[in-house]
Amino acid sequence: MSDFAPTGLLQNPHAQSILASTGLRRLRIYPKARAMINASKTVILDCGDGHQLLGEYAAQSKRSKGLVTLIHGWEGSSQSSYMLSAGGTLFHAGYDVFRLNLRDHGPSHHLNRELFNSARLDEVIGAIKTIHQTYPHEWQFLAGFSLGGNFALRVAAKADEAGLSIRKTVGICPVVDPAKTMMALESGWWVYEKYFVRKWQKSLQKKIRLYPELGYKDNLLKLKTLREMNSYFIPNHTPFTSIEDYFKAYNIAGAALETLSSPTHIIATQDDPIILAEDFSRLATNEHLHIETKQYGGHCGFVKNYQLESWLDERLAELINLNRYPSGDPAKGAHSQ
Numbered sequence: 001m002s003d004f005a006p007t008g009l010l011q012n013p014h015a016q017s018i019l020a021s022t023g024l025r026r027l028r029i030y031p032k033a034r035a036m037i038n039a040s041k042t043v044i045l046d047c048g049d050g051h052q053l054l055g056e057y058a059a060q061s062k063r064s065k066g067l068v069t070l071i072h073g074w075e076g077s078s079q080s081s082y083m084l085s086a087g088g089t090l091f092h093a094g095y096d097v098f099r100l101n102l103r104d105h106g107p108s109h110h111l112n113r114e115l116f117n118s119a120r121l122d123e124v125i126g127a128i129k130t131i132h133q134t135y136p137h138e139w140q141f142l143a144g145f146s147l148g149g150n151f152a153l154r155v156a157a158k159a160d161e162a163g164l165s166i167r168k169t170v171g172i173c174p175v176v177d178p179a180k181t182m183m184a185l186e187s188g189w190w191v192y193e194k195y196f197v198r199k200w201q202k203s204l205q206k207k208i209r210l211y212p213e214l215g216y217k218d219n220l221l222k223l224k225t226l227r228e229m230n231s232y233f234i235p236n237h238t239p240f241t242s243i244e245d246y247f248k249a250y251n252i253a254g255a256a257l258e259t260l261s262s263p264t265h266i267i268a269t270q271d272d273p274i275i276l277a278e279d280f281s282r283l284a285t286n287e288h289l290h291i292e293t294k295q296y297g298g299h300c301g302f303v304k305n306y307q308l309e310s311w312l313d314e315r316l317a318e319l320i321n322l323n324r325y326p327s328g329d330p331a332k333g334a335h336s337q
Contacts, residue, residue, distance in 0.1 A: 004294045004311045006304060013271040014189060016301025025308040026081045033088030036097055043098075043134075044111065047126030054078075054108035055100040055127070057135065058091055065094040066139030066167070068320060069131055071124070072099075073146030073300065075199035077106035082145055082300055082312075089313035093321070095141075098131050100124075102148070109207045115214070116203075117238045118178070119249040124151050125162050132164065141320050142169045145300050146275070149174030149266075153252055157259045168263045170319055172312065173272055173300045176279035178247040185226060188273050193226055200229060253282040260288045265319055267312065269297035 009015050019025060030037075039058040047053055056078045068090050072080050078099035087097045101108050103123065104116035132140055144152030149171030155162075156169035175181050185193045201220065208217045216236070223229045230243050240246040257264075264286075270277045270293055280291050294302070302312035 004297060004302060004304060004315075006296050010303055010306070011296050013269070013273050013296070013298035013301070014191075016269075016271075016296065016298030016303055017192075017273060018298075019303045019308060020298075020301045020310075021081050022308075025303070026084070028308045029081055029085045029088065032092065033084040036088045036091035037084070039091070040099075045100075045127045045130045045134075047123040047130065049122070049126075051103075051123040051126065052111040053101060053103060053123060053127045054106060054111060055098055055131070057131075058087070058097045058099075059135075060091070060094065060096055064096040064137065066141060066320075067096040067098060067131070067135055067137040068141040068143060069098045069100055069128060071102065071142075071144035071148030071151050072105065073144075073148050074118075075105065075196060075203065076145070076148070077101055079106060082310075085310050086143070086313050086316055089310075089317050090320070093317045095320070096135065096137065098135070100127060100131070102151070104203055104207060109203070110210050113211050113214075115207060115233070115237045117234075117246070118147060118150070119238065119240070119246065121151065121154050121158070121250070125155055125158060125164070128155055128164060129162065139167050140165060142166050143172065143316060144170075144174065145172045147175050150176070150250060150252060153257060153260075153264065153266075154250070156262065156264050157252075157257050160259065160261050166262050168265065168320060170316060171264070171266045172316075173268055173275050173297075174252070174266060175250070175275060176282065177251050177253050177276075179244070179251070180276055180279060181274055182226060182230070182247070184274050184276060192274060197224070197226060197229070200226075253279060255284050257286055257289060258284040260286045262288060264289045266291045267302075267315065268293045269299075269301075270295050271297065272299045274299045 036058045040056040043055050043057050045053045072083050078101050083099050091097050142152050152169050153171045159166050234246045304311040
């Protein structure tokens with residue numbers, strides 16, 4: 001596998017972070033993802049305790065190599081460009097693909113009355129269990145992007161306790177310390193905070209139209225920053241009384257990943273404008289955890305050339321193939337290293 005070595009403008013972290021999700025790249029992605037999209041069917045998952053999540057399942061017409069479940073980032077969805085790109089690559093490589101929507105992401109706002117928050121790990125574990133039971137495969141894989149990477153790593157750390165068998169988990173630019181990520185959004189290039197404020201407000205507006213009894217419609221109009229939105233919604237619509245307690249609930253620094261019991265791989269960048277590279281040194285030491293850090297790539301970017309092709313998709317397929325075929329025998333479908 002060649003290293004990720006972008007040139008020129010593609011060494012800029014903001015260019016990487018933005019190009020990965022542009023409409024132009026989506027046009028480039030579609031031909032590769034078309035087979036997966038055409039094979040996909042929408043599925044409502046019973047996650048236990050009356051909760052439901054929405055996803056899209058694409059099965060091979062012939063025998064598959066295994067099932068890869070993908071989890072998007074905050075305010076993304078199963079239809080996000082990076083989800084289609086990675087899913088299309090994995091489907092082309094012979095895997096079934098399940099693209100999971102977190103609560104209130106994608107067209108799923110109607111399924112649950114209560115709002116999404118990042119501490120809702122139990123329902124994601126419940127969703128993964130239902131996926132594995134409904135679509136049994138000998139080889140089950142899990143991968144997530146940004147906040148979805150944080151969820152994937154927490155699921156992997158709870159896998160034994162939950163009775164899940166996951167062959168490998170991959171977290172791409174996962175959120176490690178939510179408080180530091182929020183500070184980076186607030187103090188960094190204003191485009192990122194405005195992007196998430198706009199997306200979150202749009203999602204909350206959709207939710208309040210479905211459930212007006214939640215009662216935040218008038219307050220939402222007054223909230224202009226992520227700090228203001230967190231200060232209102234955390235004490236009023238989560239079990240947490242403070243922002244600090246909420247962020248601690250899904251912080252994976254320290255001991256959170258000590259219980260990992262299966263191969264787990266993190267792909268991160270040194271120039272991520274949202275997730276600080278220094279945070280990865282604070283993760284628990286675990287024989288199953290490997291951290292791969294690239295000099296460039298921005299936040300979930302990894303655009304390798306001006307044709308907007310993704311190095312990340314190739315790397316993700318390689319990591320999963322190598323878990324199936326540790327010898328790296330290309331004749332068996334793995335990439336050589």
